[in-house]
Amino acid sequence: MHKEAAIREPLILGDKSYHDITNDVVGPIEGKASKTWYLLVSIAGLISLWGLGCIVYLIATGIGVWGLNKTVGWAWDITNFVWWVGIGHAGTLISAVLLLFRQKWRMAINRSAEAMTIFAVMMAALFPGIHMGRIWVAYWVLPLPNTFGSLWVNFNSPLLWDVFAISTYFSVSLVFWYIGLIPDFATIRDRMTKPLAKKIYGILSFGWSGKAKNWTRFEEVSLVLAGLATPLVFSVHSIVSFDFATSVIPGWHTTIFPPYFVSGAVFSGFAMVLTLLLIMRKVMRLENYITIKHVEYMNIVIIVTGSIVGVAYITELFISWYSGVEYESYAFINRFSGPYFWAYWAMMTCNVISPQLFWFKKLRTNLTFTFIISIVVNIGMWFERFVIIVTSIHRDYVPSSWSMFYPTWVDIGIFIGTIGIFFTLFLLFARFFPVLALNELKTILKVSGEKYKKEDH
């Protein structure tokens, strides 16, 4: 049996039994939804509808309704794409990388973090899709026989690598998540008394019965999927960064991009996990499972990745000067002192300074403070992508074509809309799905449960 040092803080607080864990998680699914839930889902639903309306308008009219111009061909669309993909990375990091490192604290947060990943990647995939302009020919990104025209897709292009990376990432994350969900759906199925609900959860649980051999396979499959998802999560944002790094645009053409993007992704992802979980633990009364210690661990990840991001910003700045390339130097001088200086300094403040405050234990164990910083980090990371994308291209080699980017209401509407869709999906998840990995939490109850830890002494 797995042993844990007595000095480690327990991961499950209170006097819990296996049955209590089931009750605490499945209870809210069986009961009626609260008024707050209906209120939140209505607000998020309305914002989603607005977003969908903007998308329909965009597709019907053409991407001229965005604020793009011939100099700034990528702006909010790709910023939002990179932002959402980045947010997704925390879920896979928690469920895969922390599984390989045997970090037991992941068990309380992995289910909702993976759900967040899936919803975030869905939002991300939307942007390149609608950016094509003619979404009805989106299947042209697939290597289809050339009866449609004359050519195959270009496998030398990072944009095509992205198609493979994002679709693999989305589908593998979904499978990983669902395989973990099957036994928990079985738990709900066996508790439900209402016939319709029992039937639905019965179908969702695929007839899982929890035989010894099934569990052996379950653990092996989880481990192998974690092993596959770990390099996958690093590859996805590396490939996203190649979209920029392989071009010859000053400010984009840098070898530092892959690690810089990956750490930024984990940074923003953990911030989003904190934003969601700090609310969820309160509303769904999960304080005994998602403890202050869990929040502290996540904040430590934020310090580490935030510091990597900070080092990357400064390295980039230094190299632009040290390279001696005047275009490269100008791209960076323009970033911090040009017309978008406010975006650059917003990024610096939010991403480099704010996470450093977590060095103080008082602050990183303070939930209100953590919540505020988690939102600040997400804003900062959105600005990071905006700064990288827009400031690098709005002043190119030919000063006569220099221009500015101003978002239109459609740009803003679609971005706000994706936030609405994301929250709608997450709220539905929190209402109908087991928000904690029941079968995993039960395995650590005797090792890390507060009651059992006390009894051992």
Added chain:
Amino acid sequence: MAKAPQMTHVVHAMFDDDHKLLDAARNIVAKGVKVKDVYSPFPIHGLDPVIGVKRTRMAIVSFMFGMTGLSLALLGMWYFMVYDWPMNIGGKPSFSLLENLPAFVPVSFEFTVLCAAHGMAITYLLRNGTLPGMPAVNPDPRTTDDKFVMEITNVENPGMDMAELSDLLKEEGAIEINQKSLSAK
């Protein structure tokens, strides 16, 4: 047993703790009883060698699917980019698979992972018999919550006295024992 041989007798012994079940399994297996299966709400580590569950080959399945994916990806890209319609893109012509390999690494990797993960997941679901609409076969609904059930039948243990076995299981700490007799089809 003196009864007709086509009758299958099943004993379900319920335990309220994973370690109690593990100890009981060890003890009764030492006495020569074969355990058919165990139903539990979570994996019980250390149980498999006791009741004779062999190591799963899921990882090998995944590796084989991964290799298939890698081969297909390389074959596909060689066909599209080198053989069928070679192009000179940005002064980087497509001459041979080897020369183009660096550009093919990302898609090869992604496709390997795609095939390895999905191939294994589908095999896993098929081998477990867990697919949408399949009926659950756990003997008691509490086995997905906090109870652990050991299943012993007279198929694996011919000549076993079921009453004696029940007493033995009770001694080992089973909280409930259910006996069922199923007639063979």
